[in-house]
Amino acid sequence: MxxxxxxxxxxxxxxxxxxxxxxxxxxxxxxxxxxxxxxxxxxxxxxxxxxxxxxxxxxxxxxGLVNAHTHSPLVLLRGLADDLPFMVWLKDRIWPAEKRWLDEAFCRDGMELALAEMLSGGTTCFQEHYFFPDILAEVTTKAQGRACLGMFMLNSKTNWAGRLEEYVDKGLQFYKQYKNEPLIKINLAPHAPYSLKDRELIKIKEITKELGISIHMHVHESSAEIIESMQVFRKRPLLRLHDLGMFEVPFQCVHMVQLNDKDIELMQANPKIGVIHCPESNLKLANGICPVQKLLKQDISVSIGTDSAVSNNDLDMFSEMRTAAMLAKGSTNDPTAVPAAMALRMATLNGARAIGLEQEIGSIEIGKSxxxxxxxxxxxxxxxxxxxxxxxxxxxxxxxxxxxxxxxxxxxxxxxxKTLDKEKILVKAKKWQEKIQSREGNISKSSGII
Missing domain, CATH: 2.30.40.10 (Urease, subunit C, domain 1)
Structure with missing residues (x-):
């Protein structure tokens, strides 16, 4: 034997x-x-x-399930601003709250809570798009979790960094610190096309090429994004990214709820593009529906993410893949759209592919982790x-x-x-709730806070 x-x-x-x-x-x-x-x-x-x-x-x-897109520490703002129009929710509620609360302690405690939720719900790997990646890596490795953590890129002052150059410097420091950590993979995580200038996007592409990694970015997340891009650049965001050469590197587009046939043709011509579908977040914010069936028919890889707990409001991949399957059927009037086996594949092997780990995780095959x-x-x-x-x-x-x-x-x-202290995590979450609510005040039931 x-x-x-x-x-x-x-x-x-x-x-x-x-x-x-x-x-x-x-x-x-x-x-x-x-x-x-x-x-x-x-x-x-x-x-x-x-x-x-x-x-x-x-x-x-x-x-194990692969959550291909999330902003883990935002679990500490779960339920803070519900049932609001997208830009009101984002610019008037979420961004101001982040500005007030974002720091190392927020990210550490939020990451612990999120990781406990994900691990206990069967998510064994997640792709992160948030600030303080070194803190997120510290918490994840201590808990023996697996993650792909993004070097967050923006050209706006936050409690993490100021100008793009500082984001780049901090990102590269993080990369050097964790690039050899066996359960941590690293990519570039620019926020969105509308928050970065052309020359900044080109710089991000060059860094991605130099390091041999990938990009993970919000793209075509709302109709407002499309309208603004047409006004400023006279082209849709996807075409702008294409013209800047951004799809010369592996590129995961998150959301993609505002697509037309020309967008899909462009994606077909760029085989390094993948799509991360966040159905429950998109439904809750009423931003649109990703045409998953059309994408899959064109052999465009689609994975599944929860997005953050401020727009979902959980990190439950079981619920997410069920919603992905049901939404595809209901939006196309086709009960064969995204059958169960495909939804499960999107939540496992396709998620692994989205972060470049398809040879390591995502299926039960001899030799894999x-x-x-x-x-x-x-x-x-x-x-x-x-x-x-x-x-x-x-x-x-x-x-x-x-x-x-x-x-x-x-x-x-x-x-x-076995690697996280449930009781301590819940005590910390309660303390954050009391502290945040005392500062944010009482908001009407229509906006989700009591």
Whole structure:
């Protein structure tokens, strides 16, 4: 028999690759943090001698979910400004609140709360787009989490940096500090086309090329963005980015809710473009609907993100992939649009591809990192089970995740987080709520604050 670290014995395995398949009574053999084998349970028991055997009789084992776009620390402003028009919400409420509260402590405590929410809900990797990336990396690595953290780029003064040059300097310092951290990947995270000048975007592209990384940016997020771009540049944001050569590097466009046929043709001609779909945030802010079915038909990779908790208001990838599937069907009058297997792929392997980790995570394949989750389907809402893929997407909830592994390490066991202190995190969150509400005051129910 072969000695290994762990043998997982679930009722079902959803490998993602091959697509739309699941295995019954199979095992996942894990050793030295990687997936060693996937084989029938009885054969696995004869072949392997594990240090730990994990019996998961009513569970699905599947790849951990990948949240391809979020602003984690903003969980501390969750519910602060709901039910408002997008630009009022952003410029009159969220940006002023950030200006008042953004600092290292806000980012550290917010990241802890967000990470606890994501890990306990089955998200094993997230792509971050926020300030103080060094603090976010510190919290994530301490908790043994996996992330792609952006070097945030802007040309406006914030509590993180002033002019673009300072953002670049701080970003490069962060890159040098964490570029060799095994569970941290780094990219460039410019805010949006409308917040950067042409020469600034070109500089960002040059840095991206020099470092051999990718770009992750809000694009075509609202109709106001399109109108402003037409007025100032006489072209749509996507075309402007194309003309500046921004798509010469891997480029993930977040939101993309305002697309026409010419935009999609341009994307087809630029194979390094991917789309990150944030359906619940887009619906809540009423910014539009990403035409996911059209994009997928043109072989444009689409992944899923939650966006921030101030516009969602949670970091629940189970809810997000269900909404992505339902929204695609309802908006096209086509029940076959984004079937369950594709929604799950968007939330796993496509998310891994969005951050350049498709060879490492996102599917259960021999040689990949053992970033895995176990989901208990014995609850009322997920019985009986005919197809576990459909059950995961259309019926299961994040609260049914019982166990989480990242690089083979068991980060959550039987519902208990092992690398984060739940009670301390919740106490800190309560203190932030009291402090922020005392400063922000009482806002009417129509805007979401009581």
């Amino acid at each position: 072969v000695n290994i670290d762990s043998l997982l014995l679930p009722q079902w395995i959803i490998p993602i690759e091959p697509h739309n398949e699941f295995y019954i009574k199979h095992a996942v053999a894990v050793d030295k943090g990687r997936i060693l084998d996937v084989l029938p349970e009885e054969e696995a028991k004869r072949k392997y001698q594990p240090v730990t055997t994990v019996y998961l009789e009513e569970h699905v084992v599947m790849p 053992a970033d895995l989750i176990a989901v208990d389907l014995s609850a009322f809402n997920t019985q009986p089970v005919y197809n576990p893929i459909s059950q995961i997407v259309y019926a299961a909830s994040a609260r049914q995740v019982t166990d989480v592994w990242i690089a083979g390490r068991r980060i959550m066991e039987k519902g208990e987080l």
